Amino acid sequence: MSQISAIMSTYCRNRPGRSCPNSLRRALDSVLVQTFKDWELVLIDDGSRDGSEHVCCEYAEKDKRVRYVRFEENSGLPAKRYNDGMRLATSPYFMYMFDDDFWYPHAMKTMHEAIMGKHSRCGMAYGLADYVDENSGVKKMGFGEHWNMGVLAKKNILGNLSVIVPRRTINSVGGYDEDVLFRRWCDWDLWLRIGAKFLVGRVPLSVGCVVHSSSDSVFKMVELRDEDKARIRKIQAMANRRVRLQGEL
Numbered sequence: 001m002s003q004i005s006a007i008m009s010t011y012c013r014n015r016p017g018r019s020c021p022n023s024l025r026r027a028l029d030s031v032l033v034q035t036f037k038d039w040e041l042v043l044i045d046d047g048s049r050d051g052s053e054h055v056c057c058e059y060a061e062k063d064k065r066v067r068y069v070r071f072e073e074n075s076g077l078p079a080k081r082y083n084d085g086m087r088l089a090t091s092p093y094f095m096y097m098f099d100d101d102f103w104y105p106h107a108m109k110t111m112h113e114a115i116m117g118k119h120s121r122c123g124m125a126y127g128l129a130d131y132v133d134e135n136s137g138v139k140k141m142g143f144g145e146h147w148n149m150g151v152l153a154k155k156n157i158l159g160n161l162s163v164i165v166p167r168r169t170i171n172s173v174g175g176y177d178e179d180v181l182f183r184r185w186c187d188w189d190l191w192l193r194i195g196a197k198f199l200v201g202r203v204p205l206s207v208g209c210v211v212h213s214s215s216d217s218v219f220k221m222v223e224l225r226d227e228d229k230a231r232i233r234k235i236q237a238m239a240n241r242r243v244r245l246q247g248e249l
Contacts, residue, residue: 005089009081010099036108047074079176107207123198129159174245
């Protein structure tokens with residue numbers, strides 16, 4: 001059994017001639033070059049129709065630590081596929097990767113040492129993330145404010161790829177919320193639920209890069225309106241929500 005299960009879901013990223021044509025390969029390569037070697041990658045193809053499955057199969061054949069799973073029908077919900085990935089994973093720790101982002105080679109080593117050492121009592125630890133828009137060239141270094149639940153309630157302060165979560169934490173709070181309203185909000189919502197129940201540790205080192213350039217990314221396609229936020233807050237306050245979330249996993 002490996003120590004870390006990296007979960008990555010992909011959909012139609014094999015697109016020569018479009019923005020970020022090599023983003024899927026870039027993301028996969030960043031996993032394979034990790035200095036920490038005791039990992040598995042649960043790679044989920046969410047019904048791609050552009051040849052992405054051939055890229056995924058190529059990497060699964062290249063490295064046996066890559067476990068490729070394909071769904072024939074696209075879910076449209078990142079939360080659902082990342083929950084599927086955690087169901088299939090075998091490791092005591094989870095890390096997450098979007099298919100247009102990439103890790104630095106020390107990412108897994110840094111976060112594993114943190115959760116096993118200084119932050120071993122925490123229900124989650126996170127590092128910093130660099131942000132770049134490849135179209136404009138604008139780059140923000142070291143995104144990841146000091147942990148503060150009041151600030152987190154207003155805005156997301158950490159990148160999805162910079163987090164490590166013990167399995168025991170997910171068993172306690174449940175996985176990502178698969179309600180369609182949480183399509184863009186699901187990782188932020190998970191951090192809030194973890195922070196409400198556990199200590200959270202911070203590592204002041206950038207472990208990867210979040211890339212904002214794809215016009216068809218969930219971040220750019222799904223507007224987070226004020227009325228949606230109000231509806232989401234009502235769902236978050238539901239007394240029976242915890243039971244539903246635990247049932248998903």
